[in-house]
Amino acid sequence: MISAVIYDMDGLLIDSEPFWRQAEIEVFETVGVTLTEELCRETMGLRIDGLVQYWFERFPWQSKPREAVAREVAERVAELISLNADALPGVEASLAFFAERQLPLAVCSSSPQTVIDAALRRLGVKKQMKVVHSADAEAFGKPHPAPYLTVAQRLQTSPQRCLVFEDSLNGAISGKAARMKVVAVPEARLRASTLFDFCDAKLDSLAEVSAELLERLA
Numbered sequence: 001m002i003s004a005v006i007y008d009m010d011g012l013l014i015d016s017e018p019f020w021r022q023a024e025i026e027v028f029e030t031v032g033v034t035l036t037e038e039l040c041r042e043t044m045g046l047r048i049d050g051l052v053q054y055w056f057e058r059f060p061w062q063s064k065p066r067e068a069v070a071r072e073v074a075e076r077v078a079e080l081i082s083l084n085a086d087a088l089p090g091v092e093a094s095l096a097f098f099a100e101r102q103l104p105l106a107v108c109s110s111s112p113q114t115v116i117d118a119a120l121r122r123l124g125v126k127k128q129m130k131v132v133h134s135a136d137a138e139a140f141g142k143p144h145p146a147p148y149l150t151v152a153q154r155l156q157t158s159p160q161r162c163l164v165f166e167d168s169l170n171g172a173i174s175g176k177a178a179r180m181k182v183v184a185v186p187e188a189r190l191r192a193s194t195l196f197d198f199c200d201a202k203l204d205s206l207a208e209v210s211a212e213l214l215e216r217l218a
Contacts, residue, residue, distance in 0.1 A: 045170030047141030090207030145178035
């Protein structure tokens with residue numbers, strides 16, 4: 001039985017990955033680190049402190065504290081989301097589908113709380129979420145299972161009865177490590193990849209959520 005549904009946010013509920021890449025390219029340039037969109041994809045699904053540490057280890061800088069870089073990236077992403085973000089295909093329909101079945105909904109994201117709040121406000125779905133959790137609050141972020149285990153605890157349900165939707169490899173690993181059912185919804189360029197074959201299902205978009213899928217996973 002599935003007793004709760006947990007959504008990742010970036011790249012799943014909203015197409016925020018372009019905003020992250022834009023913010024990272026802009027902010028890292030201020031410390032002399034030139035990133036490209038392809039390089040930014042290397043850190044998809046990581047918490048922002050892990051993202052900053054990843055590039056600091058490869059291109060150390062002295063001009064600005066890492067904490068300041070992380071804060072500036074998060075602030076810029078939140079700004080871009082507030083101005084430009086739209087729901088990805090199937091988001092509203094999938095939320096309604098699970099709400100009709102009285103399944104509690106949650107968000108578990110690697111993004112800082114400021115970014116999560118900006119996205120949920122933009123989409124107008126914050127009230128639909130019983131739990132909203134940022135991996136920033138954990139000692140370890142995704143791909144560690146801790147963020148998803150915390151959400152299960154706050155939902156007062158066992159991890160094995162949670163259904164997770166994820167677009168990133170790190171996030172999918174996190175959900176499976178927490179012993180949850182994981183449905184991957186990868187970005188278009190990865191849909192034919194075997195990277196997500198360890199997941200319980202793979203969809204092109206949340207528009208493919210159905211009673212048949214839920215029955216199969218249960």
